[in-house]
Amino acid sequence: MPELPEVESYRLALEAELLSHRVNAVRILTRFVVAFPADPVAGIVRSRTDAPPARARFALLLKGDTVTSILRHGKQLAIIGRSGAAVAIHLGMTGRFSLDAAPATHVHVTWHLDDGRTLRFIDPRRFGLVAGHESFDDLRTKRWSRLGPDALAITPKLLAVACAGSARPIKSLLLDQSRVAGIGNIYADEALFAARVHPLEPAHNLAPDTLELLALQLRAILTAAIDAGGSTIRDHRMLVGTAGSYQNHHRVYARAGQPCNTCHQLLVGLRVSGRATVFCRSCQLHHEK
DNA sequence: CACCACCCCTGGACGC
DNA sequence: TGCGTCCAGGGGTGGT
Numbered sequence: 001m002p003e004l005p006e007v008e009s010y011r012l013a014l015e016a017e018l019l020s021h022r023v024n025a026v027r028i029l030t031r032f033v034v035a036f037p038a039d040p041v042a043g044i045v046r047s048r049t050d051a052p053p054a055r056a057r058f059a060l061l062l063k064g065d066t067v068t069s070i071l072r073h074g075k076q077l078a079i080i081g082r083s084g085a086a087v088a089i090h091l092g093m094t095g096r097f098s099l100d101a102a103p104a105t106h107v108h109v110t111w112h113l114d115d116g117r118t119l120r121f122i123d124p125r126r127f128g129l130v131a132g133h134e135s136f137d138d139l140r141t142k143r144w145s146r147l148g149p150d151a152l153a154i155t156p157k158l159l160a161v162a163c164a165g166s167a168r169p170i171k172s173l174l175l176d177q178s179r180v181a182g183i184g185n186i187y188a189d190e191a192l193f194a195a196r197v198h199p200l201e202p203a204h205n206l207a208p209d210t211l212e213l214l215a216l217q218l219r220a221i222l223t224a225a226i227d228a229g230g231s232t233i234r235d236h237r238m239l240v241g242t243a244g245s246y247q248n249h250h251r252v253y254a255r256a257g258q259p260c261n262t263c264h265q266l267l268v269g270l271r272v273s274g275r276a277t278v279f280c281r282s283c284q285l286h287h288e289k
Numbered sequence: 290c291a292c293c294a295c296c297c298c299t300g301g302a303c304g305c
Numbered sequence: 306t307g308c309g310t311c312c313a314g315g316g317g318t319g320g321t
Contacts, residue, residue, distance in 0.1 A: 001314080075315080093315055094299075106299085125298040127315060168291070177316080185314060233313090274293080275314060 001233055002091040004075060004151055004182030005225035010097055011072045013239035017099060018067040022114040026063040028053065030108035033123060035131040036060060037142045060085050060132025073144045074181025078136060086136040088143050092127030099239050151182035152222050156212040163203035170206065171199035172273040185275050186231055186253045191218045193252045198284045199277050252278040
């Protein structure tokens with residue numbers, strides 16, 4: 001569920017709360033969600049049956065380190081320590097952070113701070129990942145190099161490059177993190193509606209002015225969603241338990257069968273790349289090149 | 290390269 | 306109340 005706006009909201013909150021704080025201790029409660037790129041395949045997949053991490057590995061998760069910066073690319077975060085170590089965090093579908101002392105289930109990793117607070121990584125479905133890297137350079141090379149340009153900084157030119165030569169439906173392409181990083185099912189549908197683009201339109205058919213509008217709408221919607229603290233669907237919560245409010249601005253997501261806000265025709269649901277997709281048949285047209 | 294089925298998981302909604 | 310079933314949908318893998 002967390003897409004770029006939700007992850008960026010976490011980044012801003014973590015920046016405000018963690019910067020210049022020391023991590024006294026790190027605990028791994030679920031080895032399953034933790035990976036170290038030095039492991040044979042863990043650069044890509046998490047290490048399922050590994051022995052407990054060696055003591056030195058905890059330094060890669062910032063034990064004894066001081067947080068100096070928090071970065072984001074697409075839906076992934078990097079928490080950087082003064083030593084240079086960098087922790088990559090991918091929230092998957094149900095991952096979240098908590099600084100609450102309140103008890104929680106599905107807590108997998110905890111960072112115990114110098115002021116007594118505890119940062120928790122919580123993820124019921126365990127699709128998320130916490131990965132310790134020796135440096136941000138290592139993290140970027142092994143993890144972020146496979147991602148396309150960040151969606152928040154997308155330009156018509158970058159979007160045109162991403163779409164070039166691809167006959168895939170534009171919605172599939174927007175969801176492909178190696179083409180553009182950060183867009184998930186909610187914001188893909190919202191941006192396509194705002195740009196009046198049909199989700200099944202082959203990507204290479206989009207005319208320059210359509211690409212320009214789509215890039216513009218993507219940035220506008222992602223920015224507005226960040227300003228609203230993201231979308232709160234089900235129990236997604238921000239760092240200290242507050243909810244985002246952008247779900248109140250969704251115009252098509254999860255609204256199949258309801259009237260279009262613009263033309264009042266009933267919105268249509270279909271599946272694209274296995275994802276539930278909602279669009280308006282009269283507002284979102286196939287475009288001719 | 291693109292698409293698909295399948296898998297990793299749990300919780301909430303819904304029908305009976 | 307409780308049980309079975311479906312759905313949510315990020316992303317890796319392996320097959321066609």
